[in-house]
Amino acid sequence: MRIATYNVNGIKARLERVLEWLESSAPDVAVLQEIKATDDSFPREPFEERGYHLATHGQKSFNGVAILSRLPLEDVVRGLPENGPESGPGIGPDGAGDGQARWIEATVVGRRALRICGLYLPNGNPAPGPKYDYKLAWMARLLTRARALLATEEPVLLGGDWNVIPEDRDAARPAAWALDALALPPSRAAFRRVLNLGYHDALRLFDQSDGLYSYWDFQRAAWERNDGIRIDHWLVSPQAADLLTGAGIERDLRARERPSDHVPVWIEIDA
């Protein structure tokens, strides 16, 4: 089964690109981020006509996540649970913990049942500040959820725009990101805490090379200069890692007309 993550940066503006990609890449399941649409305004029909089941968790103007699947989506959960008050600030700058639509999960049953989570982790800039506090609090909630999912001993896939550059080798110009919320040590440590639970960075199980990027800024000709970063990831549980047969980045999509600033990252899983 081929499973992909794609930050589309606006489903309405990107609809044709996304439909082309579904045709050419043919993922069985896809998690989308930054749909920037409410559940009511998401263009469902083009996806359903192409044989995809669809679950959205959207909001007006910003954020928003979705899951597409050729197989039915079961037990859909929208929103990341809050931690208790003992675990630190769980609310964002707007006072809303789950007011931002950044998390969706569902089960897809092929030959195995897979729990698939799509996430759009807060950017966190500028750091320090309330937005960075929100990022770290959100990552603490994510860690709690990741731990609970691990306890099921089922294959779990955490895919999306993590807004974390895990290591310096994941940036063309690491020094330029040293003080950015995507690369600050607390961001990297919170990302590693998920790995330390036992999850694996799927791409790194197959490719240890430098120069693997999933995002190039629209500004300063970042794509033309290959000034990229790797921030879109699949973190997979041990039971899911057992089934993995490949992973990759669809870099070429960044060169198309009116692309997203992100490209899809996929995994292939024997399930």
Added chain:
DNA sequence: ATGGTGGTTCAACCA
């Protein structure tokens, strides 16, 4: 230090 580009919604925010 600033501004560069793009999406959404409609002056400003987010990335």
